[in-house]
Amino acid sequence: MIELAAPERRVGERSEPTRSGGAANSRRPAAAPVGTEVVAKAQRRKFTAEYKLAIVEEADRATNPGEIGSLLRREGLYSSHLVEWRRLRAAGALSALSQKRGRKPTRNPLAEENQKLKAQVARLEKKLQQAEIIIDIQKKVSALLGIGLPESDRDESN
Numbered sequence: 001m002i003e004l005a006a007p008e009r010r011v012g013e014r015s016e017p018t019r020s021g022g023a024a025n026s027r028r029p030a031a032a033p034v035g036t037e038v039v040a041k042a043q044r045r046k047f048t049a050e051y052k053l054a055i056v057e058e059a060d061r062a063t064n065p066g067e068i069g070s071l072l073r074r075e076g077l078y079s080s081h082l083v084e085w086r087r088l089r090a091a092g093a094l095s096a097l098s099q100k101r102g103r104k105p106t107r108n109p110l111a112e113e114n115q116k117l118k119a120q121v122a123r124l125e126k127k128l129q130q131a132e133i134i135i136d137i138q139k140k141v142s143a144l145l146g147i148g149l150p151e152s153d154r155d156e157s158n
Helices: 049-063 067-075 079-090 109-145
Strands: none
Touching: 049 067, 049 079, 049 109
């Protein structure tokens, strides 16, 4: 009985390398060889609007069973990516496809200083108004009691 020798596989090699199309058919740039070292902090993948739109259009053109799954495997995407990108495309916004994630930019430092100064002016105006009311009351009380107040040089220059 003759046994056919199966082709030997290297460690880490998939048994069916042509099944998903491999990296040759991918739109992603070829990745550098992966080392065994762990990166300190993983980087979030960022997709351009053009890339997202091209993937959605290619998925829409897929007619045979398994084509969309093959596309997603080839590009390293999840079906949730496709669902979200289709929803954004249906909303009619290519710009929405390229929206930036994360915290909004901080306000202008001059605007912050302007707000602080406005608040300070408001506080000082309130204090001034209270001081003027107190001075008016003191003048009226001294007039009622007949106590003469010394005249000042700054007498109501406003």
